[in-house]
Amino acid sequence: EHSLLRQISSLVRRLPAIDSPKFQDDFL
Amino acid sequence: EEQVAVIREGLAEVYVDEEEWSKAAQMLSGIDLESGIRVLDDTYKLSKCVKIAQLYLEDDDAVSAETYIKKASFLVNNSKDEGLNLQYKVCYARILDMKRKFLEAALRYYELSQLEKREFEGRQVDEEELQQALTAAVTCTILAAAGPQRSRVLATLYKDERCSKLNIYPILQKVYLERILRKPEVDAFAEELKPHQKALLPDNSTVLDRAMIEHNLLSASKLYTNISFEELGALLGIGSQKAEKIAARMISEDRMKGSIDQVEGIIHFGTDIEELQQWDQQIMNICQALNDVLDSMAKKGL
């Protein structure tokens, strides 16, 4: 289902990083 | 006084035939409506005030017209003559339009466009007239000062199905979506405007120019985090100093959020929403996008 895959691809790009050093610093 | 009134009315009709509108208005305004001798009902007084205002409007004298329409506004609530009340509303809307109180005019035109009763003393209000009122409402809204109040009226008009059938709809759409308007679109819009809507302002720009520049400035604030005044001027088709001045005025009037760094020559556009709320909003958008994906999957039986 190409349409779904494109939608999911777009969604994946929008996920918050949550895993970068900068995020960890700010979160702590 | 009765005879004087009759003579004045007769002379006024002669002036109207000669298209001497202001003279006709002056002739009628000489009728003493507050006379202690004659008993005059409110409907008669209202009809005279509205007529005088209409005549002054024909000569583009909005100031004099406004004087009489304001007198009429004290009388209209007691009037049972629906035809006359309608004439009052139309006249008031046109006066506001001519006085460049565009947002107020837009609301009144919009109300007129939604007229339910169409027949008044043998005269029929046809669909085209309602459409004209709707178009006038859209035009006035576009010309009104950009800001939150105008945005609300734009939303109402944009969501009104009838507007999608108007010739002016494309520009309404762009203004509602806060998109930058380019010169050809503005020129096409200008062709449909009345002279007072293209009038020159004290700073040598026209009413239309100011409305378009302010709209485009607001549109730019949706696209940019910050922009130099030089680039902003190029985008708006004006000098950088003028761009700064207009931006400063809009910020001080709370019609746009932002701050100006004169040293660096940059405007920083702000938002109504603070950073954490924006973060929350982005997460909500992701959740919505996820829901959409799940809905699409369900529709495909996955």
Place this chain on the structure above:
Amino acid sequence: MEIEQRQSELVEQFVALAKTARGRAAAELIVHATSHRSLFAFAELLSMPHIIELQGTEHANFLDLLRLFAHGTWTDYKKNASQLPTLGIDQELKLKQLTVLTLAETMKVLPYDLLMKQLDISNVRQLEDMLINDCMYAGIVKGKLDQRRRCFEVQFAAGRDLRPGQLEAMIQTLANCLSTSDNLLLTIEEKIKWADSMNELNLKHKKEIEDKAEELRKN
């Protein structure tokens, strides 16, 4: 979602046409699709038998063109321009729009210099006009232009057709995000428990002090 909804009808139309178009007609269909201003999805068309049939024929370069529009960028086109059909203005614009989407896949903040290089645009005004009119207003991208930092911050970018091998990476990203989110939630829960227990201790300690003070007053 909006962009997908808008182009789903178009995709269906082109797919329907591809069922009967063969050879030269299929090649023309490819030109039409890659020129259409509202179409940014080509995987469906690429999987149609009559389109795949173009491989090894005199129109094979049109199949390559369609693959380029499905997965490639403007830079890819320039590298292989001699083997591909010449692009019309609409096609050129579309390929540049698709290039922006590809760049947005890997970077949330796109420097102007990178964009100008990748899109062969020589000045900032032209670049910003392209991003505003052809990307943001076209609904394929949402974001903010930052002139001071000379970059474009991407908030949303429409998805392109998946390249071979991209699916696994996507699944892995989703799995990573899931586990990171779970860990983060656990950490937050722990912090909440810690805050609650500290609060209880504080209240207990405060009560002890007050009780002692009260006792002293009585005595």
